[in-house]
Amino acid sequence: MSAAAGAVLDARGGQAARREHILDAAEACFVRNGFHRSTMQDLAREAGMSPGNIYRYFESKEAVVLGLADRERARGGALVERLEREGDRRGALLGIIERYFLAITRETAVLRVEIWSEANRNPDIAAMVVRSEEEARLWFTQTLAALAVSPACDPVALYGAMGPLMKGIIIERAILPDYDPAPSVAHLLGLIEAGLEGRLPAAHGNETDR
Amino acid sequence: MSAAAGAVLDARGGQAARREHILDAAEACFVRNGFHRSTMQDLAREAGMSPGNIYRYFESKEAVVLGLADRERARGGALVERLEREGDRRGALLGIIERYFLAITRETAVLRVEIWSEANRNPDIAAMVVRSEEEARLWFTQTLAALAVSPACDPVALYGAMGPLMKGIIIERAILPDYDPAPSVAHLLGLIEAGLEGRLPAAHGNETDR
Amino acid sequence: MSAAAGAVLDARGGQAARREHILDAAEACFVRNGFHRSTMQDLAREAGMSPGNIYRYFESKEAVVLGLADRERARGGALVERLEREGDRRGALLGIIERYFLAITRETAVLRVEIWSEANRNPDIAAMVVRSEEEARLWFTQTLAALAVSPACDPVALYGAMGPLMKGIIIERAILPDYDPAPSVAHLLGLIEAGLEGRLPAAHGNETDR
Amino acid sequence: MSAAAGAVLDARGGQAARREHILDAAEACFVRNGFHRSTMQDLAREAGMSPGNIYRYFESKEAVVLGLADRERARGGALVERLEREGDRRGALLGIIERYFLAITRETAVLRVEIWSEANRNPDIAAMVVRSEEEARLWFTQTLAALAVSPACDPVALYGAMGPLMKGIIIERAILPDYDPAPSVAHLLGLIEAGLEGRLPAAHGNETDR
DNA sequence: GATGAATGAGTTTTCATTCAT
DNA sequence: CATGAATGAAAACTCATTCAT
Numbered sequence: 038m039s040a041a042a043g044a045v046l047d048a049r050g051g052q053a054a055r056r057e058h059i060l061d062a063a064e065a066c067f068v069r070n071g072f073h074r075s076t077m078q079d080l081a082r083e084a085g086m087s088p089g090n091i092y093r094y095f096e097s098k099e100a101v102v103l104g105l106a107d108r109e110r111a112r113g114g115a116l117v118e119r120l121e122r123e124g125d126r127r128g129a130l131l132g133i134i135e136r137y138f139l140a141i142t143r144e145t146a147v148l149r150v151e152i153w154s155e156a157n158r159n160p161d162i163a164a165m166v167v168r169s170e171e172e173a174r175l176w177f178t179q180t181l182a183a184l185a186v187s188p189a190c191d192p193v194a195l196y197g198a199m200g201p202l203m204k205g206i207i208i209e210r211a212i213l214p215d216y217d218p219a220p221s222v223a224h225l226l227g228l229i230e231a232g233l234e235g236r237l238p239a240a241h242g243n244e245t246d247r
Numbered sequence: 248m249s250a251a252a253g254a255v256l257d258a259r260g261g262q263a264a265r266r267e268h269i270l271d272a273a274e275a276c277f278v279r280n281g282f283h284r285s286t287m288q289d290l291a292r293e294a295g296m297s298p299g300n301i302y303r304y305f306e307s308k309e310a311v312v313l314g315l316a317d318r319e320r321a322r323g324g325a326l327v328e329r330l331e332r333e334g335d336r337r338g339a340l341l342g343i344i345e346r347y348f349l350a351i352t353r354e355t356a357v358l359r360v361e362i363w364s365e366a367n368r369n370p371d372i373a374a375m376v377v378r379s380e381e382e383a384r385l386w387f388t389q390t391l392a393a394l395a396v397s398p399a400c401d402p403v404a405l406y407g408a409m410g411p412l413m414k415g416i417i418i419e420r421a422i423l424p425d426y427d428p429a430p431s432v433a434h435l436l437g438l439i440e441a442g443l444e445g446r447l448p449a450a451h452g453n454e455t456d457r
Numbered sequence: 458m459s460a461a462a463g464a465v466l467d468a469r470g471g472q473a474a475r476r477e478h479i480l481d482a483a484e485a486c487f488v489r490n491g492f493h494r495s496t497m498q499d500l501a502r503e504a505g506m507s508p509g510n511i512y513r514y515f516e517s518k519e520a521v522v523l524g525l526a527d528r529e530r531a532r533g534g535a536l537v538e539r540l541e542r543e544g545d546r547r548g549a550l551l552g553i554i555e556r557y558f559l560a561i562t563r564e565t566a567v568l569r570v571e572i573w574s575e576a577n578r579n580p581d582i583a584a585m586v587v588r589s590e591e592e593a594r595l596w597f598t599q600t601l602a603a604l605a606v607s608p609a610c611d612p613v614a615l616y617g618a619m620g621p622l623m624k625g626i627i628i629e630r631a632i633l634p635d636y637d638p639a640p641s642v643a644h645l646l647g648l649i650e651a652g653l654e655g656r657l658p659a660a661h662g663n664e665t666d667r
Numbered sequence: 668m669s670a671a672a673g674a675v676l677d678a679r680g681g682q683a684a685r686r687e688h689i690l691d692a693a694e695a696c697f698v699r700n701g702f703h704r705s706t707m708q709d710l711a712r713e714a715g716m717s718p719g720n721i722y723r724y725f726e727s728k729e730a731v732v733l734g735l736a737d738r739e740r741a742r743g744g745a746l747v748e749r750l751e752r753e754g755d756r757r758g759a760l761l762g763i764i765e766r767y768f769l770a771i772t773r774e775t776a777v778l779r780v781e782i783w784s785e786a787n788r789n790p791d792i793a794a795m796v797v798r799s800e801e802e803a804r805l806w807f808t809q810t811l812a813a814l815a816v817s818p819a820c821d822p823v824a825l826y827g828a829m830g831p832l833m834k835g836i837i838i839e840r841a842i843l844p845d846y847d848p849a850p851s852v853a854h855l856l857g858l859i860e861a862g863l864e865g866r867l868p869a870a871h872g873n874e875t876d877r
Numbered sequence: 878g879a880t881g882a883a884t885g886a887g888t889t890t891t892c893a894t895t896c897a898t
Numbered sequence: 899c900a901t902g903a904a905t906g907a908a909a910a911c912t913c914a915t916t917c918a919t
Contacts, residue, residue: 092893151364157360198430201412203415205413211363211367213380221410297885298910299885299911299912302911496913497914510881574784578704587842590842614850617850622835624831624834631783632793723904728890
């Protein structure tokens with residue numbers, strides 16, 4: 038808040054830091070009250086700045102959600118990068134699952150549902166969500182391919198099985214007050230294990246064929 | 248659902264039929280634009296009536312969403328009942344999965360995401376979602392228990408594995424333009440099959456224990 | 458409610474009786490919630506009839522208030538007439554004061570305030586109020602003149618002193634929860650007594666002359 | 668109240684001055700059309716600002732009326748204080764009567780009736796009115812006690828006689844187009860004079876006892 | 878006559894966005 | 899740069915009034 042501190046922020050990366058700060062505030066507000074029940078005044082109060090000032094960093098309220106969705110996406114990428122730098126691919130895979138599913142906070146889950154819901158009406162958000170999904174799919178299939186221990190392993194099919202399960206864990210975390218993700222995560226890990234070994238418990242006789 | 252039935256209901260249906268009619272309109276609007284971008288004017292136009300008239304049937308806009316969530320819940324129960332009357336338990340289980348997951352429309356999926364999201368800020372909706380989940384859990388575990396072909400079958404654990412998967416299918420249907428639920432449904436059926444036989448591909452060594 | 462009873466009402470004085478019935482309902486509603494917080498639906502429910510039907514007897518909601526104000530006025534006249542038929546002028550004067558001030562109900566007082574307030578914005582009501590005041594003034598001055606026991610009695614000046622006092626009693630009855638009108642009524646009677654005897658405690662040296 | 672003072676307040680007055688400004692506008696509107704026929708748009712136009720801006724200073728339309736009632740109450744207290752500072756108690760008493768009854772404007776009277784009427788349905792207003800009455804009662808009885816010239820003076824009884832008279836003057840000012848309060852005020856002064864001397868023309872034989 | 882469902886203009890209130898300071 | 903007062907265009911909701919039955 039001091040003039041000196043402000044000057045420092047302004048000089049180098051001030052713009053970006055301010056955006057981050059606003060996104061933090063927005064995240065807190067959106068998790069608490071959802072996107073549509075949070076006003077720009079709320080964000081401003083939470084961020085400790087004036088409403089008008091937010092518009093110096095984001096074109097509109099919608100742009101804030103978009104920024105939030107994008108940050109979530111980028112954070113996933115950054116975590117992956119860090120985990121891969123720190124260890125092997127298997128560790129990265131397990132780390133991602135640990136962080137994004139086993140240890141997911143209700144806040145994160147709620148925010149994700151909020152973004153998915155917003156994608157239904159905001160094409161920019163929808164595009165961001167699709168891009169995010171695409172990046173995840175790409176990384177997972179590549180990682181699974183690299184970790185395969187059997188030529189019968191089909192990374193694409195495996196990720197096809199993992200995808201809904203992962204999203205479902207997030208939903209349950211968001212909507213069920215006492216949900217414990219541990220069993221589902223264990224199931225997810227079992228699924229991965231089986232898939233990497235090429236024995237994905239798959240389709241068999243599909244009884245609901247039309 | 249047929250045009251004829253609709254006409255009969257409209258002609259002399261009274262209070263309940265009007266509510267249904269409004270809920271149909273609301274569903275169309277909410278799927279198209281989401282809850283918060285749909286105005287009461289929109290609903291009224293879609294329903295072919297005046298805005299004020301909607302308030303004869305629903306106390307508020309929130310009550311419309313709640314009514315929609317409740318109708319979805321009740322429809323599930325009704326479908327279950329019909330399927331059980333028409334055939335055996337296995338048929339009912341497969342029928343539910345066919346209808347709610349394999350053949351799910353994007354509209355239904357979007358509406359579901361909308362309701363889940365709304366549960367984050369509307370306690371009435373949250374209660375309705377929890378109730379709905381509870382009813383589903385109860386029916387599935389009972390049905391699975393009845394269909395078990397091995398004493399090792401654990402219906403509660405099995406439903407714990409199925410739950411996120413089912414919700415994830417709905418999410419993917421809602422957010423991914425070209426999503427085909429068939430593979431995931433096949434996976435779900437395989438999971439059920441295995442679970443009923445008591446060979447649920449379970450926890451094993453949990454590698455992400457903290 | 459029976460067809461026969463309805464027919465009887467219709468044949469003779471039905472119109473007037475229905476108006477009275479509606480005015481009763483309106484009075485109850487207006488006392489409870491005031492004119493502006495009472496809806497035509499409220500009146501209809503209270504009157505046990507449909508909203509639309511009220512419009513067969515009153516042109517508009519405003520006409521109902523006007524009708525109520527007029528009925529209050531007419532009732533005063535009728536009471537006066539009855540009292541004068543039953544006894545002497547002094548008895549009539551005391552009877553009016555007993556009924557309209559000593560034994561005034563909170564409901565009546567509230568209704569009166571409601572009408573006075575409505576006169577501020579509805580010219581028809583204002584005219585009715587003025588007419589009502591005029592009739593009262595006329596009757597009181599004539600009666601006071603007839604009852605005078607001294608040639609020094611000035612009925613006009615006396616009524617000028619009584620008027621505000623009487624209205625003030627009504628106001629206090631309406632706005633003060635535990636108001637007891639007895640002392641003020643006693644004062645009013647003392648004032649009349651003195652006035653009739655020509656010793657009205659009047660102006661003396663007016664210290665606030667401008 | 669002077670144009671100069673108003674300008675000063677407007678220029679750099681902040682929150683409180685803006686509230687005053689809005690209350691002035693509200694007063695004008697309410698006197699002209701009554702509370703229920705004045706819209707927030709009307710207030711805004713009269714105040715020379717946007718409707719939304721009023722809500723920065725008042726929570727709701729009801730809060731505006733409450734603010735107005737409170738300002739009237741406070742103004743009375745302030746006038747009393749000023750008069751007492753400027754002169755003796757007798758002067759204060761006469762000054763209040765001069766200002767609030769002899770020189771009362773139709774606007775003030777109408778506003779008062781509006782507030783009394785509103786008290787019938789708004790509990791906050793009712794509480795404010797009761798509080799206001801209580802303050803008046805307290806000040807008058809204390810002042811009368813101090814001014815008593817005879818041990819027989821009963822300030823409580825005296826105020827009991829004055830109260831309705833004072834309110835009645837306001838009513839007549841509000842509802843009678845050509846009302847001149849002078850005679851009634853003279854009567855009021857006579858009453859006070861008599862009361863202070865302990866010869867209140869009181870109850871005597873109450874002829875309407877039941 | 879009577880009903881009550883329906884209308885739709887009008888009202889309060891909110892809030893994203895702007896802009897003078 | 900930053901503020902926060904101000905805007906004004908919606909939006910939810912109400913209710914006097916109408917009219918098909």
